[in-house]
Amino acid sequence: MLSRGFNATGVEAILKQANIPKGSFYNFFSSKEEFGLAVIDKFVADRFELLYPIFSDESLPPLERVRRSFEILIECFEGNDCFKGCLLGNLSLEMSDVSENVRQRLEQALQIWAGELTKLLLQAQKEKAIPSDMNTEMLAENLVSSFEGALLRSKVKKSPETLRNFIHFYFDIFLARKEE
């Protein structure tokens, strides 16, 4: 589903890969959409397991933790040879217009992610690492969306270059100018 999307992934292929006899899918899920929601939940849980140790690493300044959390996602993407990417982003474009349940689940997951970043950005703001007049909630959402866009571009390019540029522009230039 991460590689080929929701629609190109057939229930039969899922059962085959999971080594589960044909016909038993509907013992577990009432529909393919319900299965999709469970896949999103699992993806979000795995992602938080990966990111939470970084978000809570008090040995690093908060803005550095934000940067590092994106860098580790870039490393995962490179580990997949620039295939797959982020399930949330992939399903966002494929499913937001066609399944209201999937759309709501994605909205929730993206809000939680931005919410975690907002907490760190607020701390960074208190420590004067980012300007005091910047709306941290809006900035967190902008960071998440620009990251997803850079991932999209890197997936087409089959190179992490656009993602590296995202890190460079945001953390070395846009948010690095603190001459207040």
Add this chain to the structure above:
Amino acid sequence: MLSRGFNATGVEAILKQANIPKGSFYNFFSSKEEFGLAVIDKFVADRFELLYPIFSDESLPPLERVRRSFEILIECFEGNDCFKGCLLGNLSLEMSDVSENVRQRLEQALQIWAGELTKLLLQAQKEKAIPSDMNTEMLAENLVSSFEGALLRSKVKKSPETLRNFIHFYFDIFLARKEE
């Protein structure tokens, strides 16, 4: 295809919408993939028809033309009630891992778009509207990818808010600080 993606759009539905008799699809296209490539080409041609008058509007400073070109795309998205979005972005995530021909066509289209922005950013740099040490080619690609990410997020949210924030952060804050 713009709403539902490549895989969820069947050849039969395409023929029905186009009022063309069943069976004649393969008189025009050798495969659904070839049809997809033609749809991308048509989308790119239409988009350039929309954007070219802005890119070449000498009554506006170059950086303002860049901003305006994104704003007009946001207006189109709002006109569709925050459905559909950008075919290039949608197909990027759905098709880059599964069709090398589609991937290459998307890569080409995204490069041309960034290339047009690079020309304007170089002019803006000459006029000292953006810092002299900024790599305009990298910045153009970052702008395109962050725009696509904001569009993705707005498509999930069914609100143009993330896109408006993209404009605000880039053009009122990130690129507006010219205190060299």
